[in-house]
Amino acid sequence: MNLIQEYIEFWEIRYENIFEYLLEHLSIAFVSIIFAIVLTVPLAIGMTKMKNERLKQAIFNVANFFQTIPTIALFALLIPIFGIGFTPAVVALFLYALLPLLRNTYAGVESIDQGIVEAAKGMGYSTVQRLAKVELPIAVPYIMSGIRITTVYIISWTTLATVIGAGGLGDLVMAGIGSNNTYMIFTGTALAIILALTVDLIFGLIEKRLSVSRG
Amino acid sequence: MIQLKNVNKVYEDGFHALKNINLTFEEGKLNVLIGPSGCGKTTTMKLLNRLIDYTDGELTIDGKLISDINPIELRRQMGYVIQSIGLFPHMTIYDNVATVPKLLKWDKQKISQKVEELLKMVDLDPDTYRERYPHELSGGQQQRIGVIRALAAEPKIILMDEPFSALDPISREQLQDELVRLQKEINKTIIFVTHDMDEAIKIADQIILMRDGEVVQKGSPHELLTNPINQFVEDFIGEDRLRQARGLPPMTAFVDEDYPSVKVTESLDAAINVMVEKKKDQMPIVDADDKYLGILSLYDAVKNRDSEIKNLVDETVIAYRESAEVEKFVASKETIAPIVREDMSFIGVLDQDQLLEVLHEQVDQKSGVMS
Numbered sequence: 001m002n003l004i005q006e007y008i009e010f011w012e013i014r015y016e017n018i019f020e021y022l023l024e025h026l027s028i029a030f031v032s033i034i035f036a037i038v039l040t041v042p043l044a045i046g047m048t049k050m051k052n053e054r055l056k057q058a059i060f061n062v063a064n065f066f067q068t069i070p071t072i073a074l075f076a077l078l079i080p081i082f083g084i085g086f087t088p089a090v091v092a093l094f095l096y097a098l099l100p101l102l103r104n105t106y107a108g109v110e111s112i113d114q115g116i117v118e119a120a121k122g123m124g125y126s127t128v129q130r131l132a133k134v135e136l137p138i139a140v141p142y143i144m145s146g147i148r149i150t151t152v153y154i155i156s157w158t159t160l161a162t163v164i165g166a167g168g169l170g171d172l173v174m175a176g177i178g179s180n181n182t183y184m185i186f187t188g189t190a191l192a193i194i195l196a197l198t199v200d201l202i203f204g205l206i207e208k209r210l211s212v213s214r215g
Numbered sequence: 216m217i218q219l220k221n222v223n224k225v226y227e228d229g230f231h232a233l234k235n236i237n238l239t240f241e242e243g244k245l246n247v248l249i250g251p252s253g254c255g256k257t258t259t260m261k262l263l264n265r266l267i268d269y270t271d272g273e274l275t276i277d278g279k280l281i282s283d284i285n286p287i288e289l290r291r292q293m294g295y296v297i298q299s300i301g302l303f304p305h306m307t308i309y310d311n312v313a314t315v316p317k318l319l320k321w322d323k324q325k326i327s328q329k330v331e332e333l334l335k336m337v338d339l340d341p342d343t344y345r346e347r348y349p350h351e352l353s354g355g356q357q358q359r360i361g362v363i364r365a366l367a368a369e370p371k372i373i374l375m376d377e378p379f380s381a382l383d384p385i386s387r388e389q390l391q392d393e394l395v396r397l398q399k400e401i402n403k404t405i406i407f408v409t410h411d412m413d414e415a416i417k418i419a420d421q422i423i424l425m426r427d428g429e430v431v432q433k434g435s436p437h438e439l440l441t442n443p444i445n446q447f448v449e450d451f452i453g454e455d456r457l458r459q460a461r462g463l464p465p466m467t468a469f470v471d472e473d474y475p476s477v478k479v480t481e482s483l484d485a486a487i488n489v490m491v492e493k494k495k496d497q498m499p500i501v502d503a504d505d506k507y508l509g510i511l512s513l514y515d516a517v518k519n520r521d522s523e524i525k526n527l528v529d530e531t532v533i534a535y536r537e538s539a540e541v542e543k544f545v546a547s548k549e550t551i552a553p554i555v556r557e558d559m560s561f562i563g564v565l566d567q568d569q570l571l572e573v574l575h576e577q578v579d580q581k582s583g584v585m586s
Binding site: 113114115116117118119120121122123124125126129134137138 | 264266287288289290291293295297298299300301302303304305314315318361364374
């Protein structure tokens with residue numbers, strides 16, 4: 001009983017702070033994911049039309065490379081270039097988001113039944129029309145699921161952004177560790193989890209909505 | 216009219232896909248391109264909507280060189296139906312059928328009327344199906360939509376790439392019938408690719424048989440069936456269909472040479488014994504030189520036991536030469552057909568069981584029942 005009361009008191013005192021952390025967390029995660037989407041989705045679509053297999057492979061390799069660097073190390077590596085704070089955190093998470101987004105979008109467009117593409121071509125769609133009216137609408141559910149998975153990852157990884165002073169829920173956890181405050185650690189962790197789950201749920205609904213009414 | 220003159224297609228890797236193709240597709244005719252896989256039939260068809268461009272030669276549509284026509288516009292003027300149907304899964308049936316009219320920017324009213332008319336033409340109720348999605352339809356229904364989608368913008372030319380081969384046999388038969396009926400109504404130039412000879416024979420005005428990038432023979436189904444130019448054509452058409460086209464085989468194919476005969480000089484009792492033993496009620500009678508004389512019936516023989524064979528022979532039952540057509544016997548309504556050589560010497564009797572079997576086969580095939 002005491003525990004719950006204490007915890008409620010903790011919220012009463014800290015809620016403004018907590019919301020600040022939450023907001024920071026969200027902005028880091030979403031800014032990086034939005035930049036990543038803006039770059040990768042058109043790139044991946046372009047790659048499906050690309051004939052040069054080597055170039056395609058090279059692009060995938062670069063995206064793959066960023067993915068293999070340990071998160072902490074990547075944050076550290078970016079300090080000499082971007083200093084500390086919001087920018088290097090966004091850059092690092094942006095680099096992480098590239099591969100899953102690229103792969104999913106590419107696979108989505110590639111997986112379209114060749115018969116559909118041929119029918120569209122044969123009926124006289126230009127390349128741009130075909131992309132806009134046929135290929136993209138069909139690939140959207142795949143692209144959305146890529147975005148969903150990646151966003152959940154990125155929200156979770158954003159917790160580490162605290163090590164380069166970018167703030168976010170990671171700060172709450174770190175501060176909790178420093179001052180041996182279990183409530184802070186618990187709150188930071190729980191909110192990161194809830195945030196990830198909520199985003200997953202919302203994006204899941206959007207995905208379902210977009211793929212409704214097809215085979 | 217579409218004309219191909221000395222058209223060649225050579226791929227970058229040196230593969231010579233089409234060799235000196237000379238073809239004419241006349242207006243309002245249903246042309247079938249057929250051949251084993253890799254023969255170039257689909258390649259030939261795809262030259263027509265420029266999904267593939269030829270390497271050299273000349274391809275004209277109504278006298279206009281096809282390379283002078285913008286491929287996008289060209290395709291909008293041609294219907295295109297493919298084997299995998301390729302309906303757009305994210306669009307309703309209405310939007311699918313309306314695809315090309317929308318690309319051509321027809322006004323809404325006109326598109327709506329056209330879609331309704333086409334759905335009715337293939338017996339799909341517009342009110343039921345207009346707002347459905349492709350996956351809610353059966354395979355046969357989907358390909359009907361595929362076909363009317365190709366007709367929507369009223370093209371003069373329709374290309375069909377094995378459109379029915381992925382369907383179940385019943386849907387396939389129905390769609391073939393519908394296509395033949397539609398063709399009579401709408402009178403389009405159709406280029407139809409298939410590897411199914413039955414389908415080709417059933418629907419084609421002109422069949423073009425190809426192999427290894429060359430045209431082996433072209434002509435009406437009747438021409439190909441009755442006058443195949445070489446062994447490949449014969450093999451491709453198949454023995455069964457050729458035989459059917461030629462009609463019934465000659466008498467010799469059905470001779471029962473074990474059928475007994477009795478010499479006229481023998482005693483009547485001996486003849487009766489043979490008939491009883493072999494369970495025959497009619498017996499061909501021959502003279503000393505084995506020449507056919509007539510038929511002795513068991514009934515007559517038993518009734519006139521005291522008589523001799525030569526008095527009882529029914530000479531009105533005529534014998535058939537071995538080269539005679541079976542049709543003659545079938546038409547005669549006689550019950551026995553003795554068969555003789557040119558010099559009247561007796562060979563045997565027409566085996567009616569065998570003949571019946573062949574007749575049954577033909578009846579089955581003509582009525583479309585799978586045997």
